[in-house]
Amino acid sequence: MKKLILIAVVFLWSSVPSVAEVTLSQVFSESDGMNRMLAAIETSTHMTTAYTGVKAISQEVMTAMAKVDRAQFVPEHSVHDAFENQPLRIGYGQTISQPFIVALMLHLLQLQPDDRVLEVGTGSGYQAAVTAELAAHVHTIEIIPELARSADRRLKSLGYTNISVRTGDGWYGWPEEAPFDGILITAVAQEVPPQLLAQLAVGGRLVMPVGEVWGDQELVLLTLDTTGVINTREVLPVRFVPMTGEGILTLRDSRQHQ
Numbered sequence: 055m056k057k058l059i060l061i062a063v064v065f066l067w068s069s070v071p072s073v074a075e076v077t078l079s080q081v082f083s084e085s086d087g088m089n090r091m092l093a094a095i096e097t098s099t100h101m102t103t104a105y106t107g108v109k110a111i112s113q114e115v116m117t118a119m120a121k122v123d124r125a126q127f128v129p130e131h132s133v134h135d136a137f138e139n140q141p142l143r144i145g146y147g148q149t150i151s152q153p154f155i156v157a158l159m160l161h162l163l164q165l166q167p168d169d170r171v172l173e174v175g176t177g178s179g180y181q182a183a184v185t186a187e188l189a190a191h192v193h194t195i196e197i198i199p200e201l202a203r204s205a206d207r208r209l210k211s212l213g214y215t216n217i218s219v220r221t222g223d224g225w226y227g228w229p230e231e232a233p234f235d236g237i238l239i240t241a242v243a244q245e246v247p248p249q250l251l252a253q254l255a256v257g258g259r260l261v262m263p264v265g266e267v268w269g270d271q272e273l274v275l276l277t278l279d280t281t282g283v284i285n286t287r288e289v290l291p292v293r294f295v296p297m298t299g300e301g302i303l304t305l306r307d308s309r310q311h312q
């Protein structure tokens with residue numbers, strides 16, 4: 055009997071080390087991937103300094119980027135590309151943004167630990183997670199209900215308690231929670247939605263791609279100074295998926311009637 059128990063224990067034990075080895079090698083390849091991703095962000099930052107005026111992404115943003123495992127936010131078939139400095143498909147015709155662009159947008163917002171942020175375009179929830187490492191609370195809106203639900207589940211399972219996800223048309227913002235110190239919009243529109251500007255706190259910053267869906271797009275930074283003046287700066291030519299929903303259609307309709 056003792057011999058049988060010993061054989062059983064040896065059999066079980068022999069299967070355990072391989073599990074431990076896989077976990078360790080995963081940890082190492084993940085940290086390699088993360089280091090590669092952070093280095094690629096630095097390279098892209100240097101290569102675009104002439105446009106952006108940004109010589110280096112702030113240490114706070116780089117630290118936040120290093121804390122969030124992008125592999126948790128991409129579909130299973132893209133996990134091996136999770137740390138590449140490129141956008142990836144997340145289903146429903148949408149993408150998770152390029153890590154450099156996520157870092158640049160957050161650098162431009164200059165968030166403080168007690169800031170409250172609005173994000174329009176939750177997608178996978180990745181950018182909301184990085185933002186939540188830098189600010190007190192992130193309110194994020196996604197128009198595709200399936201993406202909003204899965205991002206909400208994912209963020210909760212990762213332990214984020216300072217992110218609220220809502221399904222809806224982000225064109226109208228989240229007025230009940232306004233004003234926001236920072237607003238991030240991750241889909242392109244021809245204009246900054248006026249409702250979102252109205253939800254920006256004094257001294258707040260808004261970053262979004264502005265332009266044509268299939269044409270020129272520019273990442274734009276708006277700052278609302280303490281005298282109520284809005285300063286606008288074009289930062290970098292970019293390529294984003296379009297903002298959809300009824301809000302943006304009202305803009306097109308009003309233009310056609312002008």
Ligand code: SAM
Nearest residue numbers: 150175176177178180181196197224297298299
């Ligand atoms: N921030 C996302 C991430 O980290 O995965 C990537 C966002 S993806 C580039 C843009 C997202 O904006 C898409 O998921 C799209 O469905 C969403 N979107 C487009 N129009 C929207 C609207 N009017 N309101 C809210 N979300 C919108």
